[in-house]
Each structure stands twice: as structure tokens, then as C-alpha cells.
Amino acid sequence: MIKIKKLSHIYNYHKKDQIKALDSIDLEIKNGDFVSIIGSNGSGKSTLAKHMNCLLLPTTGDIWVDKMNTKDKSKIWEIRRKVGMVFQNPDNQIIATTVEDDIAFGLENIGIKTKLMRERVDWALEVVEMEDYKKSEPHLLSGGQKQRVENITIIYITHLMEEAAESNRVIALDKGKIALTGKPEEVFTQIDVLKQLRLDVPQVTELALRLNKRGIDISPHTLKVEDMVESLCLYI
Ligand SMILES: Nc1ncnc2c1ncn2[C@@H]1O[C@H](COP(=O)(O)OP(=O)(O)OP(=O)(O)O)[C@@H](O)[C@H]1O
Ligand SMILES: [Mg+2]
Numbered sequence: 001m002i003k004i005k006k007l008s009h010i011y012n013y014h015k016k017d018q019i020k021a022l023d024s025i026d027l028e029i030k031n032g033d034f035v036s037i038i039g040s041n042g043s044g045k046s047t048l049a050k051h052m053n054c055l056l057l058p059t060t061g062d063i064w065v066d067k068m069n070t071k072d073k074s075k076i077w078e079i080r081r082k083v084g085m086v087f088q089n090p091d092n093q094i095i096a097t098t099v100e101d102d103i104a105f106g107l108e109n110i111g112i113k114t115k116l117m118r119e120r121v122d123w124a125l126e127v128v129e130m131e132d133y134k135k136s137e138p139h140l141l142s143g144g145q146k147q148r149v150e151n152i153t154i155i156y157i158t159h160l161m162e163e164a165a166e167s168n169r170v171i172a173l174d175k176g177k178i179a180l181t182g183k184p185e186e187v188f189t190q191i192d193v194l195k196q197l198r199l200d201v202p203q204v205t206e207l208a209l210r211l212n213k214r215g216i217d218i219s220p221h222t223l224k225v226e227d228m229v230e231s232l233c234l235y236i
């Protein structure tokens with residue numbers, strides 16, 4: 001679905017203060033894959049994402065979305081129809097007149113069919129404890145409430161990811177390069193590497209490792225709270 005070959009991006013290319021934000025990235029994402037891209041501030045995540053819907057074009061290298069090269073001007077709108085994006089700042093994102101419609105728009109953007117929409121919207125509002133605001137106007141919400149509403153799309157995607165655990169992949173960026181890649185349980189348990197990349201280590205994994213060091217038989221690859229609870233219950 002997405003193929004990236006030797007992609008580099010240099011901001012201010014024609015000026016003195018060049019910034020190499022992406023440095024020869026190779027990456028392939030297949031249809032149905034759920035890939036999380038992580039990395040500390042300035043590691044290149046947003047720059048990479050912007051290449052996926054032609055908001056930026058490569059300085060060198062290529063990126064194809066469903067076999068369409070993003071450099072092909074005639075394909076821009078077709079590519080943008082395929083690549084939905086949720087932005088960091090909730091004020092830039094809210095577009096509908098009610099919270100309910102706004103969430104529906106976000107879910108539609110990630111490919112959820114209308115038939116499923118109503119029940120999904122209700123489920124999502126419950127998760128973020130915003131059921132009472134279903135019919136409210138989004139721009140009247142507080143900053144934190146807006147963020148909760150906009151987080152719904154992310155929560156929803158994460159939920160899907162857990163269901164599709166087989167095709168889960170995490171890619172860690174560092175200074176515009178792929179520093180680490182693998183399944184979540186492989187990536188998030190490499191505590192020393194994660195710390196080197198200035199990334200937080202999941203609390204459950206850190207706890208599992210500490211208990212493991214003290215001789216308690218818990219897999220150091222424990223990532224989910226449920227698994228930790230299950231392992232600990234064996235000791236009661
Ligand atoms: N429009 C721009 N002009 C010049 N430099 C930029 C621009 N946007 C980003 N950069 C630089 O490119 C590098 C990568 O930035 P990018 O925004 O892709 O990082 P990020 O991983 O998304 O960070 P964050 O976690 O803070 O969102 C940084 O050094 C940043 O300062
Ligand atoms: Mg960013």
C-alpha cells in the first residue's frame with residue numbers, strides 16, 4: 001500500500017540553514033498493516049507522515065501510495081483521498097457542528113463504513129467519558145474536552161490494532177533514520193535502546209523486567225496490563 005525507497009527530506013534546501021529531517025528511509029507497509037511510528041521530538045515523524053499524502057515531496061528518493069508516485073502531480077487528489085490524517089492540534093481538526101458528527105467524520109476518514117458508524121460513535125464517546133456532549137458544538141468545548149474528542153480516532157485505531165495483532169509493527173525514528181523496528185513486544189521491551197532514543201518505556205514492561213531481575217518468573221516481554229495481572233495472579 002505504501003512503499004518508500006531511500007526517502008530523504010531536507011528543509012530549507014535552497015538556503016544556508018538546511019535541516020535533514022529524513023535520511024534515506026526504506027519502508028514498506030502492506031494493505032491491512034497497522035504501523036506505529038514513534039520517536040522523540042524532531043525525529044521526523046510528522047515529516048514522514050506528510051510525505052504520505054503529498055503535503056511534502058521528497059528531496060531525494062521516492063514514495064508510492066497504492067503504486068502512485070507522490071511526485072506525479074496528476075495523482076495528488078487520488079492519493080489524498082486514500083490517506084486520511086489526524087493532526088496534533090485539535091482546533092485545526094474540528095470541522096463538524098456537533099461532537100457526534102465530528103467523530104463520525106474522523107472515523108469515516110479512517111475507512112469505517114457508515115452502517116457501523118452510530119454504534120461506534122456511541123462506544124467511543126463512552127470510552128472518553130463524553131457521552132453527555134454528543135450533541136454539543138465542538139468549538140464550545142474546553143481544550144481538554146476537545147482533545148478527548150479528537151483522541152477518539154486514535155483510541156479507535158489502537159483498538160483495531162490490538163484486534164489485528166498479527167500485523168502490528170512499530171518503527172522508531174531517530175534523527176530521520178529508522179533506529180528500531182519490530183513487533184510491539186519486541187520494540188517496547190528493548191529498554192536500553194528506547195532510553196537511548198529518549199523514549200518512555202512502558203510501565204508494565206519496566207515492572208516486568210524489575211520483577212524478573214528479582215527472580216520472579218515473569219516474561220520480560222510483558223507489555224499489556226492484563227498479561228501482567230495474569231502472571232502475578234499465579235503467585236497468589
Ligand atoms: N517547516 C519546517 N521548516 C524547517 N525545519 C522543519 C520544518 N518542520 C520540521 N522541521 C525540522 O525537521 C526535523 C523533524 O521534524 P518533525 O516535525 O518531522 O519531527 P517530529 O518527529 O514530528 O517531532 P514532534 O514529536 O515534536 O512532533 C526537526 O529538526 C524540525 O525542527
Ligand atoms: Mg510531529
